[in-house]
Amino acid sequence: MTPLLALTTSIAVLGGIDTYLTATILPIPVWVTFIAWASFFACGGGTAGFVKSIASNAVGIVISSLCLLAIAAVPNSAAFAGLSVGLGSGAMILASSHRALGFPPAIVFGFASTVGTVAATGHSITDAGIANPAFIAAFSMLVGATFGFVSEKFADILATRRAVV
Numbered sequence: 001m002t003p004l005l006a007l008t009t010s011i012a013v014l015g016g017i018d019t020y021l022t023a024t025i026l027p028i029p030v031w032v033t034f035i036a037w038a039s040f041f042a043c044g045g046g047t048a049g050f051v052k053s054i055a056s057n058a059v060g061i062v063i064s065s066l067c068l069l070a071i072a073a074v075p076n077s078a079a080f081a082g083l084s085v086g087l088g089s090g091a092m093i094l095a096s097s098h099r100a101l102g103f104p105p106a107i108v109f110g111f112a113s114t115v116g117t118v119a120a121t122g123h124s125i126t127d128a129g130i131a132n133p134a135f136i137a138a139f140s141m142l143v144g145a146t147f148g149f150v151s152e153k154f155a156d157i158l159a160t161r162r163a164v165v
Helices: 003-023 030-042 046-073 078-095 104-121 133-160
Strands: none
Touching (some): 003 030, 003 133, 030 133, 078 104, 104 133
16 A cells, blocks of 8 residues: 555544543543544654654643633633733744744644633633633643544555555
8 A cells, every 4th residue: 555545544434532531431622632643643643743742732731721821810811811812822933943843833732622611611720620621622632633643654564554455
């Protein structure tokens, strides 16, 4: 099987499984898992890409959580929200200068996934427990990066298989 067809097959099968799992037994946002899956590949794939993606996504989740906590402390102030997100955006770029991260979009993926999870779930960043949007986003991104890693390995296996004649 060609590498392109192998990756196509792998992602098609696992994308369906991811969607099924998030719609049934794993109540996390499927779009966050797909963002993390893309982040895995954007960070280079393999073990190094997995680590870089997870670390970068986590930094984005932490920065967005801090921004959201600050915004919650000064509610109904668009100016303060803008200031908080502006400072958070700068922090993401500064954080990306660390060699373990080094890919600003993956940090932004974590930031945006957290903010989107707040909006999608209706839960505040101040909620405690497993309903906390930062926890949900972090877990979802870990699941997505894992799907990325598995899809790459599955594609490698499919691409190296020889037709039996």
